[in-house]
Amino acid sequence: MATVHKINEDLVKERQKCTFNVQELTYLLDGGEEVTKERREFENILRNVKELQDEVPEVYLSHKERYENAVRKTCILQNVRNDFEKKREVLSPRNIFRAGYAVIKDVSPFFLHNGMFVPTIIGQGTPEQQAEWLPKAKAMAIIGTYAQTELGHGTFIRGLETTATYDAKTEEFILNSPKVTSYKWWPGGLGTTVNHCITVAQLYINGKKYGIHPFIVQIRDLETHKPLPGIKVGEIGPKMGFATANNGFLGFQNFRIPRKNMLMKNAQVLKDGTFVKGMNEKLTYGTMVMVRVNIVSDSAFHTAMAATIAVRYAAVRHQSQLKAKEPEVQIIDYLTQQHKLFIAIATSHAFSNTYTWLYQAYLKVVEDLGKQKQDHLPELHALSCCLKATSSRDAGVIVEQCRLACGGHGYMASSNLPIIYGYTTAAITYEGEHTVLLLQTARYLMKAWMSALEGKVLAPSVAYLVDWLKSDKQRWQNTPEVIVKGFQHVAAGKIKDAFDAIQKHVKAGKDYEDAWNLASVQLIKASEAHSRAILCDGYLRETVRTSSSVSPSLAKVLNHLVQLYIVYWTLETAGDLLVYSNIGKDDIAVLKEKYEELLALIRPNAVGLVDAFDISDEILQSTLGSYDGRVYERLMEEAMKSPLNKEPVNQSFHKYLKPFIKKAKL
Ligand SMILES: CCCCC/C=C\C/C=C\C/C=C\C/C=C\C/C=C/C(=O)SCCNC(=O)CCNC(=O)[C@H](O)C(C)(C)COP(=O)(O)OP(=O)(O)OC[C@H]1O[C@@H](n2cnc3c(N)ncnc32)[C@H](O)[C@@H]1OP(=O)(O)O
Numbered sequence: 319m320a321t322v323h324k325i326n327e328d329l330v331k332e333r334q335k336c337t338f339n340v341q342e343l344t345y346l347l348d349g350g351e352e353v354t355k356e357r358r359e360f361e362n363i364l365r366n367v368k369e370l371q372d373e374v375p376e377v378y379l380s381h382k383e384r385y386e387n388a389v390r391k392t393c394i395l396q397n398v399r400n401d402f403e404k405k406r407e408v409l410s411p412r413n414i415f416r417a418g419y420a421v422i423k424d425v426s427p428f429f430l431h432n433g434m435f436v437p438t439i440i441g442q443g444t445p446e447q448q449a450e451w452l453p454k455a456k457a458m459a460i461i462g463t464y465a466q467t468e469l470g471h472g473t474f475i476r477g478l479e480t481t482a483t484y485d486a487k488t489e490e491f492i493l494n495s496p497k498v499t500s501y502k503w504w505p506g507g508l509g510t511t512v513n514h515c516i517t518v519a520q521l522y523i524n525g526k527k528y529g530i531h532p533f534i535v536q537i538r539d540l541e542t543h544k545p546l547p548g549i550k551v552g553e554i555g556p557k558m559g560f561a562t563a564n565n566g567f568l569g570f571q572n573f574r575i576p577r578k579n580m581l582m583k584n585a586q587v588l589k590d591g592t593f594v595k596g597m598n599e600k601l602t603y604g605t606m607v608m609v610r611v612n613i614v615s616d617s618a619f620h621t622a623m624a625a626t627i628a629v630r631y632a633a634v635r636h637q638s639q640l641k642a643k644e645p646e647v648q649i650i651d652y653l654t655q656q657h658k659l660f661i662a663i664a665t666s667h668a669f670s671n672t673y674t675w676l677y678q679a680y681l682k683v684v685e686d687l688g689k690q691k692q693d694h695l696p697e698l699h700a701l702s703c704c705l706k707a708t709s710s711r712d713a714g715v716i717v718e719q720c721r722l723a724c725g726g727h728g729y730m731a732s733s734n735l736p737i738i739y740g741y742t743t744a745a746i747t748y749e750g751e752h753t754v755l756l757l758q759t760a761r762y763l764m765k766a767w768m769s770a771l772e773g774k775v776l777a778p779s780v781a782y783l784v785d786w787l788k789s790d791k792q793r794w795q796n797t798p799e800v801i802v803k804g805f806q807h808v809a810a811g812k813i814k815d816a817f818d819a820i821q822k823h824v825k826a827g828k829d830y831e832d833a834w835n836l837a838s839v840q841l842i843k844a845s846e847a848h849s850r851a852i853l854c855d856g857y858l859r860e861t862v863r864t865s866s867s868v869s870p871s872l873a874k875v876l877n878h879l880v881q882l883y884i885v886y887w888t889l890e891t892a893g894d895l896l897v898y899s900n901i902g903k904d905d906i907a908v909l910k911e912k913y914e915e916l917l918a919l920i921r922p923n924a925v926g927l928v929d930a931f932d933i934s935d936e937i938l939q940s941t942l943g944s945y946d947g948r949v950y951e952r953l954m955e956e957a958m959k960s961p962l963n964k965e966p967v968n969q970s971f972h973k974y975l976k977p978f979i980k981k982a983k984l
């Protein structure tokens with residue numbers, strides 16, 4: 319039986335101070351009591367699977383052992399999940415995603431199967447293609463990934479070099495990787511795990527190029543797992559993080575696949591080689607839109623993990639004296655520490671709230687597309703790009719800030735902050751590089767600005783541009799609603815400036831494309847300001863909406879958090895607000911005080927707030943962040959697991975050190 323340890327006294331006291339019902343907030347964050355119960359039940363089952371307990375911490379395994387262990391455990395996880403789903407409902411994607419952390423610690427080599435392979439079959443396949451591949455993929459009789467990026471191109475996907483040439487005689491596509499730069503590079507699980515992949519390739523029919531399209535390709539034998547003839551596949555090697563994601567490379571040499579393997583929900587190639595254009599060629603990019611939306615939720619979760627670790631640690635850790643002769647204080651009582659940590663909690667809430675409405679917007683567009691309507695697609699694309707970019711970037715900054723807030727111990731692998739950071743920072747690049755996605759949104763914003771000038775009706779997320787043109791700046795008040803308007807004014811002002819800068823360069827004789835490049839620093843700033851306005855506006859609206867359906871004590875805390883988020887960003891971007899809104903220097907002084915008041919109001923609830931994220935110790939995997947707060951004991955226990963502590967004298971002493979010292983003495 320597992321030993322039950324006493325909970326750290328500081329944490330006990332912190333929990334007693336909490337002014338709201340932690341469970342109520344957990345239900346709210348999960349999306350309902352039922353979802354929480356389902357999640358806890360599943361996590362509890364996993365907790366009791368003996369084979370999932372690591373004898374040696376993963377960090378001490380070799381690259382190969384670590385991968386093999388991850389495959390072993392993912393297979394067990396999948397079996398446990400199948401058994402669970404046979405008896406009960408299908409687990410929600412968010413719950414299975416969270417539980418995965420309890421098992422794999424890092425990124426699963428099967429991640430892209432559920433994250434992108436299955437969704438691409440659903441999003442890009444015809445009903446017949448779905449009928450053929452979905453049952454097998456869902457049952458994991460076939461395992462796949464999403465192979466788009468190549469050595470030479472990740473961002474500019476129209477420039478991909480893998481070719482799929484149609485042969486009408488045999489009704490097949492012939493896949494080729496003509497150059498080293500055309501090799502697929504990065505797809506998760508591709509290295510040595512998957513047997514199928516979605517390959518994005520340039521379509522050629524009778525020598526004519528028809529752009530990039532997705533093809534479903536079997537790359538390994540289902541029995542032997544050997545690469546099929548014509549396939550060159552392998553793993554790309556160690557990275558900054560993603561240690562067990564098994565990212566791979568892939569090349570084709572005259573590799574034939576049947577015509578039916580081109581996913582043809584959008585464009586089609588008929589038997590005789592006739593190309594039938596789809597409603598919109600950008601629908602081929604649909605999986606990326608979905609994953610970008612999901613990354614907002616991932617960012618919320620990673621921020622919540624880091625906040626949980628750092629806040630609990632800050633409550634347990636005592637260091638230095640505030641006043642002479644008094645005991646050393648809990649570091650959470652330093653205002654600078656609260657400044658580092660409470661924004662982490664609020665940011666996670668901001669992203670969760672944003673994900674809730676963004677996901678609904680995504681579902682609406684998918685539904686519309688089913689009816690051949692695509693009016694809202696450009697707005698969704700613009701929103702998903704800037705919100706993915708901003709949420710992943712903010713999450714990266716916050717996770718690092720939480721690590722720094724844990725001092726030296728935050729640098730220990732056993733704090734788990736390095737792995738969380740490795741994951742979070744990767745998300746800034748994958749699924750559309752940060753700057754590139756901000757520029758996609760900027761493209762939309764420039765068009766929106768033009769429409770606003772022409773007096774047209776704008777989509778809801780940019781409607782503030784019309785208000786700004788009509789009313790100019792309203793009287794400033796230090797209320798969340800007016801501050802959000804202030805953020806919209808900053809965004810509108812920056813959008814106008816970027817637009818004017820482009821026009822100025824064009825008037826000076828530059829091509830539009832060169833003018834765009836010359837204005838691109840201003841364009842990304844406009845896009846960032848738009849993201850912040852959207853995040854603050856959405857977070858405030860959602861908080862107001864939910865506040866009426868929760869207990870008054872919880873509503874109060876939620877209100878403190880949203881205010882903290884808004885005031886934090888006001889102070890961070892005070893310069894912009896002074897330029898573009900009616901805020902005055904005196905208002906900034908008032909808001910500085912307000913910010914300090916909010917830190918004080920949140921302080922007694924800090925531990926309760928992170929407890930409400932309900933991230934189990936198995937998922938957190940952190941010596942610093944466990945529920946019981948046994949920080950020092952756990953650090954020591956983990957250190958004792960180092961293989962270097964298994965023998966009193968390491969062999970290197972006899973082999974190298976002893977002769978070296980002897981020589982040095984002479
Ligand atoms: C809560 C649930 C949790 C569940 C958990 C489950 C899963 C976990 C979730 C996520 C984790 C998943 C994976 C984890 C780990 C790693 C996976 C990583 C995978 C990858 O990285 S896959 C590869 C991703 N690659 C990219 O993102 C490439 C980026 N590049 C592009 O997207 C494009 O090339 C470009 C930059 C947009 C440019 O394209 P281009 O064709 O040149 O277009 P433009 O000329 O710039 O624009 C033309 C026109 O088209 C519009 N446009 C562009 N893209 C889209 C789109 N996607 N949809 C709609 N419209 C689009 C653009 O706006 C232009 O419009 P105009 O009107 O202005 O002409």
Ligand SMILES: Cc1cc2nc3c(=O)[nH]c(=O)nc-3n(C[C@H](O)[C@H](O)[C@H](O)COP(=O)(O)OP(=O)(O)OC[C@H]3O[C@@H](n4cnc5c(N)ncnc54)[C@H](O)[C@@H]3O)c2cc1C
Nearest residue numbers: 464465466467471472473504505506744748749750751753
């Ligand atoms: C951990 C991880 C997992 C991944 N998993 C997958 C996967 O499963 N499947 C898959 O297909 N891919 C995957 N990728 C690849 C990923 O999608 C690409 O790396 C990403 O889209 C960026 O493309 P790139 O590497 O070509 O960067 P580049 O485009 O070469 O970027 C380099 C620099 O150039 C700048 N730049 C490029 N174009 C422009 C422009 N138009 N304007 C201004 N600046 C520009 C960028 O801002 C950046 O600073 C993964 C990547 C990582 C890191």
